[in-house]
Amino acid sequence: MVALLAVAIGATVFFGMATVYIDVPVRLSTAFRAYGANILLLSEKGLSSEELKEVRNFVPEANLVGLNPYIYKTMLLNSHSVTVTYTDLKEAVLTNPFWQIKGALPSERGEALIGSDLANILEMEEGFTAELGDINQDILFSGVLKTGSGGDNFVYLDISELGDSYLADIAELSVSLSGDNLEEFRTDLTFEFPDITPKLVKRVVNSETAVLKKLQALVLFVTIVVLSLTMICVSTTMTAVVLERLKEIGLKKAIGAESRSILMEFFWSALILGFFGGIIGCFAGFAFANFVSLSVFSVSVDLHLGLAVLSVLISVIFTVIAGMIPVYSASNVNPIMVLRGE
Secondary structure, eight states: OHHHHHHHHHHHHHHHHHHHHHHHHHHHHHHHGGGOOSEEEEOTTOEEHHHHHHHHHHSOTTTEEEEEEEEEEEEEETTEEEEEEEEOHHHHHHHOTTOEEEEOOOOSTTEEEEEHHHHHHHTOOTTEEEEBGGGOSEEEEEEEEEOSSGGGGEEEEEGGGGOSOOEESEEEEEESOOHHHHHHHHHHHHHHOTTOEEEEOHHHHHHHHHHHHHHHHHHHHHHHHHHHHHHHHHHHHHHHHHHHTHHHHHHHHHTTOOHHHHHHHHHHHHHHHHHHHHHHHHHHHHHHHHHHHHHHHSSOOOOOHHHHHHHHHHHHHHHHHHHHHHHHHHHTSOHHHHHTTO
16 A cells, blocks of 8 residues: 555656646746737838738637737827827737736727826826827827837827728737747748748747746656655565565475566566556546646646556556565575575
8 A cells, every 4th residue: 555655646746747747838838928929020011911811810729819010100299209009909908918008998990099108298198189190180098008118108099090901010929839839830930921020039938938948847857856756665665565475485485486476476566556556646646737737827737648648657667667676686585594584
């Protein structure tokens, strides 16, 4: 029972940590999207609305967080020259979840957002109406936007004000991919759209990669330590079992039993122990991984059947190796000395 418990704990930690190791890049990538887009789309001739639709269709739906264009113009607002940004405001909120809006997001034509710094300079707030430059109509500023960057000095209009066809200066693309998968996707994007230059946002991508590598290294280290301790515990327990049965082993050898038959007897015991310990560990490990993922990412993990088979296999291998070490030594004892109590 002690050995079975040790194997089950080892399998639990291995299966749970391995599940977290596999699923954490996806969960972490999704969490990092709260810090903004990870790809910028550039083009010397501008990004047409048709091209951006094609890019959106190219991105797997499961990985797409948001895609929003930006068009910049200079206009007059209350005799002040300001930068007006046309963008898909609903999509921009998805791509930049850190945006803070005091008031409401524009829902109709003729409504806009104003950056918090610009609002302070012009002494404006949500609900304020003013005439905006080339548009020659009163604009209702439904909300004040705080981005925490230079965007706090801009005025934001929804890109629908320009109609269905437009030419964007730049576009932000947010996808739930990281590391090599993100780089591979960028390469595919370049190949598929040669007129568009996708650039990774280094401050986001590098931070995500660094955190991911450290977290995976920690998971790997803990798993190795626990498996080593499990192997020591099983070996110690099997040593105690062998010592208790040492006279029995000596008697069997005295009446002609070969070392191989004694080894096989303990081998099958260790095999069965490792198998059932691994099965128990898979159930407990999945519950453990699910608890960790829900606590950290508020999302449940997926059950990987291949990983479950690997977990049981490793449990069996470790148990057999740990158990056969003391058995091998006992199978070579001198039966005369054992029966004499020496």
